[in-house]
Amino acid sequence: MHDIRFIREKPAFFDKALARRGLGSVALQLAELDQRRRAAQTAFQEMQAKRNEASRQIGEVKKQGGDAAAQLAEVAALKEALGTAEIQEKALGKEIDDLLMGIPNLPADDVPDGKDETANVELRRNGKPPVFSFAPLEHDAIGERLGLMDFGAAAKLSGARFVVLKGALARLERALAAFMLDLHTGENGYTEINPPFLVRDEALFGTGQLPKFGEDLFRANTGHWLIPTAEVPLTNLVQGEIVDEAQLPLRMTALTPCFRSEAGAAGRDTRGMIRQHQFSKVELVSIAHPDASAAEHERMTACAEMVLQRLGLPYRVMALCCGDMGFSAMKTYDIEVWLPGQNCYREISSCSNCGDFQARRMNARFRGAGDKGTRFVHTLNGSGLAVGRTLVAILENYQQSDGAVLVPEALRPYMGGLDRIVPHV
RNA sequence: GGAAGGGUGGGUGAGUGGCUUAAACCAGCGGUUUGCUAAACCGUCGUAGGAUGUCAAGUCCUACCGGGGGUUCGAAUCCCCCCCCUUCCGCCA
Structure with missing residues (x-):
């Protein structure tokens, strides 16, 4: 606003x-x-x-x-x-x-010009794509060969764009989420939050999904909406609040399911786990002082990158151009992970500084010690990371010629010491 | 789902149709007093919008007591609908 x-x-x-x-x-x-x-x-x-x-x-x-x-x-x-x-x-x-x-946020001065994703600017790369002695498979083929990923069963229950994970893959999803939360709470200074997954109109209005993008969301028969991202409940925690300046920045993280109707995405990424109606994500949200939000944005992006570094997954960081940014963002970095099966980088995190755009909609302010008036806070959000897509990246990057998948070292404590996932008999 | 009680400024909280221009207290800010701290005392202290003014200071006006509608010359106050909170009952993991 x-x-x-x-x-x-x-x-x-x-x-x-x-x-x-x-x-x-x-x-x-x-x-x-x-x-x-x-x-x-x-x-x-x-x-x-x-x-x-x-x-x-x-x-x-x-x-x-x-x-x-x-x-x-x-x-x-x-x-x-x-x-x-x-x-x-x-x-x-x-x-x-x-x-x-209905008017989106204004882009920051240093956001590159351009009208679509082809104008995004690569800032840096980390890690080298693995070399295979065989033609690497895509994650869905790997998962099905393991016997632990079942799209047919999910279709029976829920239709297209859902998946059933079993055994070690179900545990891998849980391990990834726990690993990410431990990293962000233990090392990066975020407070873990367990928020509601159903929210009211006001919350979605505050973060900018409503009134324009209701089509992309699921709605319950009570009038509640299913959250498309934990950004919505986490950011709205400061809705209508006046925060003490000394408490800034507030750093919050949450593991939640995310629900997206994927309206308008028919025909895109129809196979596999890349684009689902439901996925889990560990989200990072910061409520920052206006003077500190640009630095906070860099820090948040680094926190998300840290997850990929610890998991040994190659990635690159992109600065989104003006035309590719979301409605509420004034500046966005996407992190794209290398997927050998698809032979390309795919988005696994998006970190945005929304400036005071959401704060104005939410009426979220702060007051300095002794200050008479109040100012709007800045809000930032980023995935740290999308759990489903991280699982996809692990399957594709750690696949072996015999059909097994190695478990990255960082995850082994969360997998009961398991170092490789082998085909299920 | 049923019943009852509530929602008032940054906080606590008074206020049953005009005396409210929202009391009082706390916190905040400025000052007086004071070896220092504390206390006491005095002053000040909501938000948004508008008019005027030199993009100033100031002056004036309007709105805002959970949200929306209504009654009335006039509503924080009376009526209706909705939201939220608390307590009790029912159901329930």
């Missing part, structure tokens, strides 16, 4: 930034609506002032037993105009809000 005053004061700057996202100009239209709204408001308020004064007189006259007919007539004359003025002012306000709510 943008500040209408900012748009009013710097319309050219605002439109220029939106143009980098490939969007047309709206600032002049908004400024014009805003001016009409303020004029309507002034007219309305002047009438209210008159009415209040007359009402006050009525009270006085009546108390002294007099006849207040003149004042009553004055108020009656005002009544109709007052009603229409109020309606007009509210209608203009709603028109402005509806427009504002």
Whole structure:
């Protein structure tokens, strides 16, 4: 959500930034609506002032037993105009809000230009893709050969885009999640949170999924929404709050299932575990001081990278261009993991600094010691990491010619000491 | 699901139609006093929007007591709907 005053004061700057996202100009239209709204408001308020004064007189006259007919007539004359003025002012306000709510965050200055993922900029690589003496398989073939990944069974239960994991692969999923949480809570300073997976409209509005992207979500018959990411409950923990400046940054992590309807993704990644209606993810969220959010963004990305380093998975870090960023982000880094079976890098984490965009929607503020007023916090979120896709990466990078899959050293304590997963008989 | 009680500024909490311009206290901020600290005393202290003004200071106005609607000349206060919290009952892992 943008500040209408900012748009009013710097319309050219605002439109220029939106143009980098490939969007047309709206600032002049908004400024014009805003001016009409303020004029309507002034007219309305002047009438209210008159009415209040007359009402006050009525009270006085009546108390002294007099006849207040003149004042009553004055108020009656005002009544109709007052009603229409109020309606007009509210209608203009709603028109402005509806427009504002649909406008994405402005990209930060250092975000690369470009309209789609082909313009993203690679920042760094880590780890070398493994060399195989055989043609590496994709993860679903590996999982099915192990007898521990069953898409047919999942289809029977739930339809397409679901999976059933069994035995060592089910445990591997659990091990990965536990490993990530231990790393982020034990070494990276995040507090573990176990949030609700069903949330109200307000929470999704705060983080920016609503009102525009309801199509991508699942909704329960109670009106609750299934969370598409733990970003929603974690970030909304500060909704409506005034945090002490000394407590910033708040760093939170959570393991949750994520539910996405994948509307509009028909035909994309239909095979395998890459794109599912349900997956688990360890999420990182920071509530930061505005002056510290850029550094926090780098730190968060490094925390996510650390997971891949410990697991020995090759990856690269991409700076998303303006056109490829999500609605609420002012700057985003994607981490892409190497998948030998697909012979390409695939997104496994996305770390975004949302600036004050979500904070404004949520009314999340902080106050410095002794400060009179409050300021909006900055919010950041990142995957640390998507558990399902990490499992995919392990299967593909650690596959052996005999059909077994090695367990990365870091995970062995979480796997009861198991060092390799072998085909199930 | 049933019943009852609640939701008021940063916090506690008073307020049953005009005396509220939301009391009081706490916290905060400024000051006085003071070897230091503490205490005491005095002052100040909500948010948003608008008008005016030199993009200032200031002055004035409006709205805001969980959200929305209604009654009324006038609503924190009365009525209706919704949300949330607490307690009890029922059901339940």
